[in-house]
Amino acid sequence: MSRIFNFSAGPSTLPESVLLKAKEELLDWRGSGMSVMEMSHRGKEFMSIAEELKSDLIELLNIPDNYKVLFLQGGATGQFAFIPQNILKTKSKACYVNTGAWSGKAVKEAQKYCDVLVSANSESSNYTDIPPFSNWNVDEQAAYLHYTDNETIHGVEFNDIPEFGDIPLVCDMSSNILSRSIDVSKFGIIYAGSQKNMGPAGVTIVIVRDDLVGHADKNIPSVFDYAQQAKNDSMLNTPATYNWYLVGLVLKWIKESGGIDTMQKQNKLKSDNLYQAIEQSSLYSNPVKKEFRSRMNVPFVLANADLDKSFLSLAAENGLSSLKGHRSVGGMRASIYNAMPKEGVTALIDFMREFERTHG
Ligand SMILES: Cc1ncc(COP(=O)(O)O)c(C=O)c1O
Missing domain, CATH: 3.90.1150.10 (Aspartate Aminotransferase, domain 1)
Structure with missing residues (x-):
């Protein structure tokens, strides 16, 4: 066997020890006589995998008690649409910062649901810069302020957290979650697809503050309503069980690595x-x-x-x-x-x- 160094942006390289562990447990997960792929998501074996996945993420990111941790489907792209549908409440405006291709896509999707105020924009520098917070035009009465912590295509990353009064901060951390410590309490929502720092594609992590849960538009599909998923431990529908398991192995690898x-x-x-x-x-x-x-x-x-x-x-x-x-x-x-x-x-x-x- 020879493994290359894979610099793919996502899906991307996984820790070798995680792949070996998955291989070792493929046919018989810890004496259960079955693969994780074959388990009922309601059975005690998978429930223990799900519980550890959640508690390890809470531990690693030091997530406070007043946040729900959801494991959903639809990718970060899905969240571009589900965020406004979940948290606009009675408001009709949201603020977005445009620092690259991904924040641009988030803006476009949000525009289907609300008025978007682009609070800062680095398009004129070809996305090689982040405008200073003091120059941002944020309407603190808007429903939330969205930004992309790391722009995967343009290679631009924030080095500080913006703060504008009480407006909830919503952050796409798809390509840098778990890569550095963050103060979760500063955010209303943190979301990320799994296929870069967390595992294979197929799991979307949403960490959402309690006050933003329970206000979804009545027309949103139930599986994308944060309140319904939170009430059902992210199992309103059958979850991507094997992917949850693999993300869980990656979290254990991070813990064991320090x-x-x-x-x-x-x-x-x-x-x-x-x-x-x-x-x-x-x-x-x-x-x-x-x-x-x-x-x-x-x-x-x-x-x-x-x-x-x-x-x-x-x-x-x-x-x-x-x-x-x-x-x-x-x-x-x-x-x-x-x-x-x-x-x-x-x-x-x-x-x-x-x-x-x-x-x-
Ligand atoms: C920063 C960022 N946001 C969103 C996405 C979209 O993620 P998904 O393909 O999981 O919907 C990506 C994918 O590469 C990304 O890098």
């Missing part, structure tokens, strides 16, 4: 090293303002785009896969989530230096 603090330190080290290598080279560059460079997704371009093809094919030959940048920005992108070992980043840096020496 928790969020360890992830945070490793992520800083890995991304610092990669950005430093880019800075030191004359072939590679990253356009994002230094203080907002993502620790998770590192886009870079080659000075001569004609070299892109050979960079990618030689990288693949060297066991470094999925480095092609998103089609909307071109160039390269290395996604280096929690599960990317530092050896993977070192191998990438070594390869980039060698490529520059021979092609630069």
Whole structure:
């Protein structure tokens, strides 16, 4: 067996020990005589998996008691629509910050349900910057303020939490959840798809403050109503049981590796090293303002785009896969989530230096 270093933006690399554990337990989960895939979601075996999944997430993120933790389907894209339908209450306006492709999509979807005030926008800098909070135009009477903590395509990440009076803060953390410690109590809602830092695709985590639950539009499908899902422990319909189990294994791996603090330190080290290598080279560059460079997704371009093809094919030959940048920005992108070992980043840096020496 030989495993490559996979820099895919999501679905993305998983900890090898998690995959091995899943393999070991595939046919017979802990003496139950069945695979987790085959278990009733109401049975005692799966209930114990579900309970541990939830309690491990609460422990890792230090989620206060006045929050509901939901494991849903429909992805973060689903939440773009379900958030306004759940929490507009009687209001008709919400504020959104546009710092890249994903926040742009969230704006478009929200516009189907309410008036959107774009409070800050970095489109004019090609999404290489985050406007200072002091320049944001936030209507504190609006239902909520939405932003995207890490822009997966543009490689832009917030380094601070915005605060504007009592307006609930709603945050898409799809591509950086569990990568650093956060103060959950500052947020109304945190949501994330699972396929980057938490496991395979198929689970959407929604952490929602109690006062925002129970106000859904009467026409929302029941499975997307936070109150109904909370009342039913996220099992109003049959959940993605095997994916819950795998996310649970990833959470255990984070705990065994030293928790969020360890992830945070490793992520800083890995991304610092990669950005430093880019800075030191004359072939590679990253356009994002230094203080907002993502620790998770590192886009870079080659000075001569004609070299892109050979960079990618030689990288693949060297066991470094999925480095092609998103089609909307071109160039390269290395996604280096929690599960990317530092050896993977070192191998990438070594390869980039060698490529520059021979092609630069
Ligand atoms: C920041 C961000 N938000 C939302 C999404 C959409 O997630 P999903 O495909 O799970 O709907 C993605 C997917 O890559 C993302 O990176």
